[in-house]
Amino acid sequence: MKHFTTFLVLLAFTGAMGQEFTEQDTLRGSITPEREWWDLNYYHLDVAVDPDKKFISGSNTIRYKVLKKNQVMQIDLQPPMKIERVTQEGKELEVVHKGNAHFVHLIKKQKKGDYNEIKVFYSGHPREAVRAPWDGGFSWKKDKNGKDFIATSNQGLGASVWWPNKDHMYDEVDSMLISVKAPKGLMDVSNGRLRKVDRDTNTYHWFVSNPINNYGVNINIGDYVHFGEKYEGEKGTLDMDYYVLRDNLEKAKEHFKDAPRMMKAFEHWFGPYPFYEDSFKLVEVPYLGMEHQSSVTYGNQYMKGYLGRDLSGTGWGLKFDFIIIHEAGHEWFANNITYKDIADMWVHEGFTAYSENLFIDYYYGKEASADYVVGTRSNIQNDKPIIGPYGVNTEGSGDMYYKGANMLHTIRQLAGDDEKWRQILRGLNKEFYHQTVTTQQIEDYISTQSGIDLSKVFDQYLRTAMIPVFEYKVDGKQLKYRYTNTVDGFQMPLDIWVDGKSHTLTPTAEWKTRELRGDLSTLQVDRNYYVDHKQVK
Secondary structure, three states: OOOHHHHHHHHHHHHHHOOOOOHHHHHHHOOOHHHHOEEEEEEEEEEEEEOOOOEEEEEEEEEEEEOOOOOEEEEEOOOOOEEEEEEEOOEEOEEEEEOOEEEEEOOOOOOOOOEEEEEEEEEEOOOEOOEOOOEOEEEEEEOOOOOEEEEEEOOOOOHHHOOOEOOOOOOOEOEEEEEEEOOOOOEEEOOOEEEEEEOOOOEEEEEEOOOEOHHHOOOEEEOEEEEEEEEEEOOEEEEEEEEEEHHHHHHHHHHOOHHHHHHHHHHHHHOOOOOHHHOEEEEEOOOOEEOOOOOEEEOOOOOOEEOOEOOOOOOHHHOOEHHHHHHHHOOOEOOOEEEOOHHHOHHHHHHHHHHHHHHHHHHHOHHHHHHHHHHHHHHOOOOOOOOOOOOOOOOOOHHHOHHHHHHHHHHHHHHOOHHHHHHHHHHHHHHOOOEEEOHHHHHHHHHHHHOOOOHHHHHHHHHOOOOOEEEEEEEOOEEEEEEEOOOOOOOOOEEEEEOOEEEEEOOOOOOEEEEOOOOHHHOEEOOOOOOEEEEOO
């Protein structure tokens, strides 16, 4: 499958040809020389939050391993936030500012294999979220009692919108301490486990013991109350903790029953929850919600579906709280398996959109789950390829959600064995446990484990906006058929039904003929394959 390399380079080039990218796009979206020489080991993010001024200040201690010699380090922080100074071993360092990228000139000789650290002091008025979580930043809100209700969300926009870090997904920090000074009388809930609270300053210290992607780091401040439960899962006892606004405690206790149901279904399909050491949390926020690792945020207003709507139009989407199921699904696909480049964001969103119907499958059966995933096709635009251009922090089509889900549902049919398919999904989470990946690694793994060369299937659904069309002609008892609207070499098997009997065909771009018993006017294409079809004369 090495032929993909040239294909991807050409795709990135042609994608960029149709879209103008700046130097800042490249500094943010590529593994620059000032990034590649050091490997993240540990962060201590220490920040004070002042809602009256919509102002934050603090520091980030960055510990790293030297992979090769270099004396310049790229740290990212977006205006209007400002780096005040950077130190190493007590010495202040020169910093050259270039937009969102800041180049720290180190005095100490950086020797391969050494572990060193710098401390970045910063402050400012972080960008305020316009339409969180899609247009993110800080959400400065009030609850109905007039108390501050604050949260961060910054996928795509970047963690550097509010704190200084190595803002590229390829390098996840191994562990992290998050210290947040909150306004008196309020609580901060962040990722991982609560280590301690400094009562004098109202500072909450949360420790994350697993690798974490930078956009998953979050601050949530509110008049929270806590309840929780112990879940007996595949790796032992998992702490499941819930933080909600004081007035919502009773309805949350009823509504959050979807959380252990989610855990049971997803451990079945995907394997053990990937962060037992850090617990699982649902945290109420003043926006819809997001997949922050071990601190999944929730704002679906205690409704079933998506704010009370069924995105599949089938009724099955009202059997669960969309935000609990979808955002928690990201713990496996986004937080456990993380893309290296945002161009491959479908690895997060395609699998997680697909997890919605697997939840339905677990509790309501295979036909119900098929109803759901097929129903979500009405949301697909087919506007541009799912995979975007590489190296410039640009994602592909929003179809990565439900087109991605329907591609995976189609591959399930091709695998032909539901248990084999389940083991592939579980195997992905084991093979790429706590890793950053490329789409090629995911594609190759699925092809290898299924025993099917799926390269053209992935090319078709990920790298073009075309949906295969199954064309057929009826001539007596003979069926003539082919695919159109496909990439070169596409020949995906397809099931059809004639008089209630199933037949498997393998169309190509060339006409084929097959004699079938039964009334060919009853021909139906199996809905579980994401293809269009039409009869031609």
